[in-house]
Amino acid sequence: MKKLKSSLTNMALVLTIIAIVAGAALASINAVTAPQIEKINADNLAAGIKKVMGSDDITVAEPQEHKATVTGKEKTFVVYSVADKQGENLGCAIQTSENGFGGELKVLVGFDPTGTILGYTILQHAETPGLGAKAGLWFQPENGEKRTVVGKNPGQCNFTVSKDGGDIDAITASTITSRAFLLAIQNAYTEIYVNSKKADGTTGATAQSDKK
Numbered sequence: 001m002k003k004l005k006s007s008l009t010n011m012a013l014v015l016t017i018i019a020i021v022a023g024a025a026l027a028s029i030n031a032v033t034a035p036q037i038e039k040i041n042a043d044n045l046a047a048g049i050k051k052v053m054g055s056d057d058i059t060v061a062e063p064q065e066h067k068a069t070v071t072g073k074e075k076t077f078v079v080y081s082v083a084d085k086q087g088e089n090l091g092c093a094i095q096t097s098e099n100g101f102g103g104e105l106k107v108l109v110g111f112d113p114t115g116t117i118l119g120y121t122i123l124q125h126a127e128t129p130g131l132g133a134k135a136g137l138w139f140q141p142e143n144g145e146k147r148t149v150v151g152k153n154p155g156q157c158n159f160t161v162s163k164d165g166g167d168i169d170a171i172t173a174s175t176i177t178s179r180a181f182l183l184a185i186q187n188a189y190t191e192i193y194v195n196s197k198k199a200d201g202t203t204g205a206t207a208q209s210d211k212k
Contacts, residue, residue, distance in 0.1 A: 045108075049080055049093045052110030052119040058082050058090060068191045077188055082110075089113055095123065096188035100180040102126035105135070107184045115193040116153045117185070132177030139168070139181065149182070154189040 050056050061081040068075050078095035091112040097104050103126030110118035122136040137143070141150040146169045152159065160166030161178050170178035 048108045048121045048123065049082065049110070051121055052093050052108055053082050053090060054110065054118050055084070055090070057085055059085065059087075060093075066191060066196060068195070070187050070191070075187060075191070077191055079192055091118065092192070094188040094192055096184045097124075098180040098184035098187070100125065100127050101132050101174065101176040102128060105132075105177065105180050105184060107181065107188075109185050109188060111189065111193070114153065115155055115189055116151065117149050119150055120185070127177050128174070131174040132171065134171050134174070135177055135181050138171045138178075149185060154186045155194065159186050159189075 046060075049060055050058065059082070061083075064079045064081075066077045066079055068077070075096075080093040080095075082090045082092055084090055091110065093108055093110045095106065095108050097106040099105070104124060105127065106122070106124035107120055108123050109120040112118055120139065125133060125135065127133045127135065139147055139149045141148045146162070146167075149159075149168065152167070158166040159168065159182055161168055161170040161175060161182065163170055163175055164179070166182075168178075168182060
């Protein structure tokens with residue numbers, strides 16, 4: 001086979017062929033892995049909903065997106081209405097987010113029909129390891145009344161950090177992350193339970209799918 005002459009045109013041709021082959025290979029890999037990744041994400045979400053609602057024996061309605069402008073910014077809240085096996089409304093799990101110290105902090109929080117927090121889990125964060133990254137554990141009930149958000153209703157307490165006059169102690173040396181975490185939950189409560197009333201005890205959606 002005759003060797004290609006070294007020229008700008010031939011070099012561009014070779015690079016184009018390499019790019020096409022590499023792109024085809026990546027597309028093939030993505031086609032194989034994408035369904036698996038989607039399933040893993042769905043399983044993790046289902047487990048997260050059970051965790052924040054404090055029960056495995058639940059049915060979960062199809063998610064509803066709620067868009068709102070909060071302090072001049074467009075926000076999207078994803079609401080999962082939850083019922084028990086008998087169809088009794090248990091409240092909802094809401095996916096909410098806010099910008100923390102390192103980037104987006106995405107939280108899944110469970111509320112009962114009155115807006116009291118049943119539990120929470122961190123879905124995504126880019127916070128500093130050892131500091132803001134502690135948010136997943138810091139605000140849990142085993143850490144005491146001054147730290148936990150579980151059992152509190154954002155509409156019935158000062159749902160801010162104690163440094164700002166609120167009822168909740170911030171993560172040590174990570175006030176920005178703590179503020180973002182609390183604000184994400186406060187916004188979810190305000191938009192869904194107060195402004196839209198989509199998740200209250202009388203208007204909770206009927207469960208449509210069972211998350212195993």
